[in-house]
Amino acid sequence: MPAAVAVAASGGRDSTALLHATARAARELGLEVHALHVHHGLVASADIWLAQLRAQCARWARSGLPLHFHATRLAGAPARGESVEAWARRERYAALAAMAQAAGCDLVLLAQHRRDQAETLLLQALRGGGAEALAAMPRRAERDGLVWARPWLDRPREEIEAYLRRHRLRWLDDESNDDEAFARNRLRRQVWPALLAAFPEAEQQLAASARRAAEAAAALKVLADIELSALAEDDGPLDVAGWRGLPETHRAPVLRRWLQSVLARPVPESLVRRLADELPAAASARWPAPGGELRLHDARLVYVPPQAAEAVAPESVALDLSSPRFVELPSWGGVLEVKAVAEGGVSPSWLRAAELRARQGGESFQAAPRATPRALKKQFQARRVAAWDRAGPLVFSGEQLVFVPGLGIDARCRAAAGEAQLALFWRPA
Numbered sequence: 001m002p003a004a005v006a007v008a009a010s011g012g013r014d015s016t017a018l019l020h021a022t023a024r025a026a027r028e029l030g031l032e033v034h035a036l037h038v039h040h041g042l043v044a045s046a047d048i049w050l051a052q053l054r055a056q057c058a059r060w061a062r063s064g065l066p067l068h069f070h071a072t073r074l075a076g077a078p079a080r081g082e083s084v085e086a087w088a089r090r091e092r093y094a095a096l097a098a099m100a101q102a103a104g105c106d107l108v109l110l111a112q113h114r115r116d117q118a119e120t121l122l123l124q125a126l127r128g129g130g131a132e133a134l135a136a137m138p139r140r141a142e143r144d145g146l147v148w149a150r151p152w153l154d155r156p157r158e159e160i161e162a163y164l165r166r167h168r169l170r171w172l173d174d175e176s177n178d179d180e181a182f183a184r185n186r187l188r189r190q191v192w193p194a195l196l197a198a199f200p201e202a203e204q205q206l207a208a209s210a211r212r213a214a215e216a217a218a219a220l221k222v223l224a225d226i227e228l229s230a231l232a233e234d235d236g237p238l239d240v241a242g243w244r245g246l247p248e249t250h251r252a253p254v255l256r257r258w259l260q261s262v263l264a265r266p267v268p269e270s271l272v273r274r275l276a277d278e279l280p281a282a283a284s285a286r287w288p289a290p291g292g293e294l295r296l297h298d299a300r301l302v303y304v305p306p307q308a309a310e311a312v313a314p315e316s317v318a319l320d321l322s323s324p325r326f327v328e329l330p331s332w333g334g335v336l337e338v339k340a341v342a343e344g345g346v347s348p349s350w351l352r353a354a355e356l357r358a359r360q361g362g363e364s365f366q367a368a369p370r371a372t373p374r375a376l377k378k379q380f381q382a383r384r385v386a387a388w389d390r391a392g393p394l395v396f397s398g399e400q401l402v403f404v405p406g407l408g409i410d411a412r413c414r415a416a417a418g419e420a421q422l423a424l425f426w427r428p429a
């Protein structure tokens, strides 16, 4: 079977031209072209678009172009809180990817051109975007195992119009392009004519800026990741003391990359700004973050998801902890590790019939052999144990408190040197 290339075709002006030009080039090269169309099911005219594009592809195929047509009708609707445009875009790309893969294509062409790129840069700037946003659309991107390319991103719109005239091609006009509720349409109708009249080179120069922003964004990402690798392991806590030592202009980019890794979702710029302002002077603090919160303690910044942040104390559990193991305790939001040690541990006999309980208040803990037992709250304060490090279960043997997360083994239960012994560690998830 000959190699094949896919073209995402809406039936509109630009992708009609791209589909035709690709099919003509493919005929010379001995390639097959698959036109992929997505019916969003949002407006009545979508049926007409699909029918016309199908008919046009059939005509072109009869005239000898190596063309195949595929269409997908989207089912479903946006989730609560999701805009129709965001839903349509996400589902459109997913449907295009599925059709391309089914047709055996690993390259999908999109028809955006230089005017679209210039508009995108302006729209991003009007939203206050940084280098990554100002980079606008990439020429080439790899996603879902496919290469997505925009071969006409450097081409002026007039060239495409000339192509359509030369080949007498017909296309459909999207009536939603007139709706000025959309920022892009307002830009096209109200701003572009005035901008081009005052700055005839605007399209070219804005597209050139997007390209430079793309280079700047890529370089910044690499640099921020190098600096971040010395300040945090994978998505672990951020070493805030080290972060404060960075040159001031590096701090926000490094924070942004760290937040991207721990939040695993888009990072609100307002959060980056707030942290960049407040972290340099903060000692112990909390900030709300998407899906959880950020906590600063002992110069370490951690992200705590909501389950751990709001965990309700679970029921007590009886367990045999007398041998080394990891006990996963999802309802407590962490793992209890039992580890053989040479000193400072507890004799396994204390742990054979252990009981994990939530703090009730009034428990006391003895930190050292000759110290007096003191209230847990006081001990936590004295040792500056962070709230989430003490959020795990207390381990009792009968009525004797054996282990406290964040404080360790009670001195009254410690094994003598040389005896077999176990230490316990609370690892918050």
Ligand SMILES: Nc1ncnc2c1ncn2[C@@H]1O[C@H](COP(=O)(O)OP(=O)(O)OP(=O)(O)O)[C@@H](O)[C@H]1O
Pocket: 007, 008, 009, 010, 011, 012, 013, 014, 015, 016, 036, 037, 038, 039, 040, 092, 109, 110, 111, 112, 116, 174
């Ligand atoms: N319904 C669709 N089915 C398949 N591909 C689409 C569809 N809508 C858009 N695309 C692809 O995504 C590109 C960008 O879409 P957008 O609607 O932003 O562009 P446009 O400038 O209106 O392009 P066109 O004139 O081709 O509709 C299109 O050029 C086309 O390649």
